[in-house]
Amino acid sequence: MILRELELDCFKNIHRLSLSLRPGINVIYGDNGAGKTNLLDAIYLLSLGKSHFHLADNALIRDEEEFYRVVGHYSSGDDKTYDVVVKHQRQGKKQIELNRKKVNRVKELLGRFPVVFVAPDDISLVFGGGRDRRNLINRTLCQCDSDYLVSLMKYNRLLRQKDAMLKKWPKPDRLEVETYNYQMIPLVETIHLKRSAYIDELGAVIRGIYADISDDDECVSTEYKSQFALRNIAEVFREQLDAEISIQRPLVGIQRDDILLYIEGKLFKKFGSQGQIKSLLYSMRMSEYHFLSKSLGEKPILLLDDYFEKLDGKRLSALLLLIQQAPFGQVILTDTELSRSQKIFERHGIPYAAYAIDKGELLTAKK
Amino acid sequence: MSYSSKLLQEAVAALSMLPGIGKKSALRLSLYLIAERQEDVLREFIAPIAKMISDIKFCQICHNLADGEICSICVERSHKSNTICVVESIRDVMAIEDTDQYQGLYHVLGGVISPLDGIAVEHLNIESLVKRVEGHNIQEVIMAVSPTIEGETTIYYLSKRLQPLGVRVTLLARGISFGGELEYADGLTLGRSIVTRVPYEISEL
Numbered sequence: 001m002i003l004r005e006l007e008l009d010c011f012k013n014i015h016r017l018s019l020s021l022r023p024g025i026n027v028i029y030g031d032n033g034a035g036k037t038n039l040l041d042a043i044y045l046l047s048l049g050k051s052h053f054h055l056a057d058n059a060l061i062r063d064e065e066e067f068y069r070v071v072g073h074y075s076s077g078d079d080k081t082y083d084v085v086v087k088h089q090r091q092g093k094k095q096i097e098l099n100r101k102k103v104n105r106v107k108e109l110l111g112r113f114p115v116v117f118v119a120p121d122d123i124s125l126v127f128g129g130g131r132d133r134r135n136l137i138n139r140t141l142c143q144c145d146s147d148y149l150v151s152l153m154k155y156n157r158l159l160r161q162k163d164a165m166l167k168k169w170p171k172p173d174r175l176e177v178e179t180y181n182y183q184m185i186p187l188v189e190t191i192h193l194k195r196s197a198y199i200d201e202l203g204a205v206i207r208g209i210y211a212d213i214s215d216d217d218e219c220v221s222t223e224y225k226s227q228f229a230l231r232n233i234a235e236v237f238r239e240q241l242d243a244e245i246s247i248q249r250p251l252v253g254i255q256r257d258d259i260l261l262y263i264e265g266k267l268f269k270k271f272g273s274q275g276q277i278k279s280l281l282y283s284m285r286m287s288e289y290h291f292l293s294k295s296l297g298e299k300p301i302l303l304l305d306d307y308f309e310k311l312d313g314k315r316l317s318a319l320l321l322l323i324q325q326a327p328f329g330q331v332i333l334t335d336t337e338l339s340r341s342q343k344i345f346e347r348h349g350i351p352y353a354a355y356a357i358d359k360g361e362l363l364t365a366k367k
Numbered sequence: 368m369s370y371s372s373k374l375l376q377e378a379v380a381a382l383s384m385l386p387g388i389g390k391k392s393a394l395r396l397s398l399y400l401i402a403e404r405q406e407d408v409l410r411e412f413i414a415p416i417a418k419m420i421s422d423i424k425f426c427q428i429c430h431n432l433a434d435g436e437i438c439s440i441c442v443e444r445s446h447k448s449n450t451i452c453v454v455e456s457i458r459d460v461m462a463i464e465d466t467d468q469y470q471g472l473y474h475v476l477g478g479v480i481s482p483l484d485g486i487a488v489e490h491l492n493i494e495s496l497v498k499r500v501e502g503h504n505i506q507e508v509i510m511a512v513s514p515t516i517e518g519e520t521t522i523y524y525l526s527k528r529l530q531p532l533g534v535r536v537t538l539l540a541r542g543i544s545f546g547g548e549l550e551y552a553d554g555l556t557l558g559r560s561i562v563t564r565v566p567y568e569i570s571e572l
């Protein structure tokens with residue numbers, strides 16, 4: 001899927017902007033704060049119906065404006081065209097349209113315009129809490145497995161209800177809490193199974209990518225950390241029931257899952273060097289790309305924010321190699337200056353388009 | 368709009384507080400009432416409404432609307448039915464009554480369990496249901512509650528409370544929208560689903 005045109009109205013710091021993109025490489029350059037990341041976030045929003053940075057819809061509206069609107073015109077390999085509109089008014093409900101028809105459930109949108117976003121906050125994938133790593137799994141699986149998406153949405157709703165139930169006064173009795181557990185257990189079963197398969201494969205994929213870009217032959221591995229590993233799920237819920245009631249918050253569930261990352265059998269976040277961590281981050285992001293292309297049968301749009309800061313030496317060469325392999329989808333990357341990108345792409349004979357952006361406005365585009 | 372009469376202005380404001388009535392309709396209704404003979408208006412409109420507001424009660428048994436302590440359905444059917452249909456709201460009772468397919472009793476919960484909306488078990492008419500089933504040779508309880516996450520939660524909780532009492536718990540046959548939106552389901556489908564209800568099963572985990 002190729003994003004041909006992008007139109008923004010009152011989105012973050014961008015007042016009004018319309019941009020024609022090309023297949024292959026698109027470089028968006030400008031100073032920090034010019035709006036480059038916001039542009040990528042708008043593209044992400046068109047694919048997943050929400051901001052990559054977990055911002056509420058009102059926070060996406062430009063200061064002192066009443067609404068935002070993002071429009072994307074896509075075309076597929078077989079020359080079909082698709083229009084996606086995401087708009088939101090303060091005090092209103094966000095609306096999504098696909099080919100001028102209202103999208104009622106986000107699952108109708110997910111996976112249609114697959115996207116992978118490599119953002120500056122990436123380092124949290126290694127050093128942050130489990131939430132960042134769960135987000136990686138969720139983003140990938142939700143884009144290619146609607147069964148997973150539906151189970152996860154239902155689970156999250158039940159979890160919020162259960163949490164509210166545990167916090168009420170008078171305290172709930174065991175049956176009131178079990179009522180939620182009963183409904184959560186089959187969902188946990190589905191999600192656990194799918195995460196487990198995903199993380200197994202993730203290990204192999206990361207190892208492969210990592211080996212390509214790393215100087216040494218360190219072995220990278222992953223482990224699924226879960227309360228339910230080799231356990232009867234219902235039993236785990238039962239064991240924590242009384243503790244949950246007395247502590248007044250949920251203690252069991254897939255919201256506590258994590259992926260442990262190892263290098264040579266040792267925890268990455270403690271023992272990985274800076275270079276190794278950079279290689280790992282690149283491998284993890286590219287694994288998302290790998291999974292989506294494999295299970296959807298098409299290349300996702302790759303959004304690389306501030307790519308030059310994150311990709312140097314071998315990592316950059318590996319990316320260029322990937323880009324040179326036909327057929328390749330679309331890459332939209334940002335940089336603070338054009339000259340270094342120009343040098344790299346011209347040296348490799350890779351065609352690209354460049355767009356200058358300043359204070360939320362598009363300056364003249366040049367090829 | 369500016370009115371020459373403050374009395375009119377206040378009546379328009381009051382009528383437009385009603386759901387579905389805008390300022391324009393409120394004005395039209397007010398002008399109509401003024402044009403009618405004063406004693407007719409008082410007798411035919413104001414009196415019945417005032418009487419309903421001051422006299423209407425909730426049935427002490429099923430929480431449906433009633434003129435006395437007990438509603439007409441409970442009075443007429445208590446001795447000849449041992450089936451209770453559990454619904455979320457009074458409007459659901461009316462929708463099922465309209466189908467003419469059900470001659471049993473009702474129990475109005477007053478909502479579904481949703482702690483996020485501040486509705487916990489103790490805010491619904493659940494204890495009175497359990498007592499009713501315990502004390503009155505009830506054979507079957509039909510859950511005519513919406514198939515949402517909160518509806519399912521409510522059905523599971525009720526079933527667990529009723530389980531020790533040995534009463535049969537059933538669901539409306541699925542595939543139609545009901546519960547809360549019961550009144551919007553077409554009467555034929557709703558009638559059929561209450562006739563062909565299915566047993567509710569709790570699988571052991």
Ligand SMILES: [Zn+2]
Nearest residue numbers: 426429438441
């Ligand atoms: Zn009654």
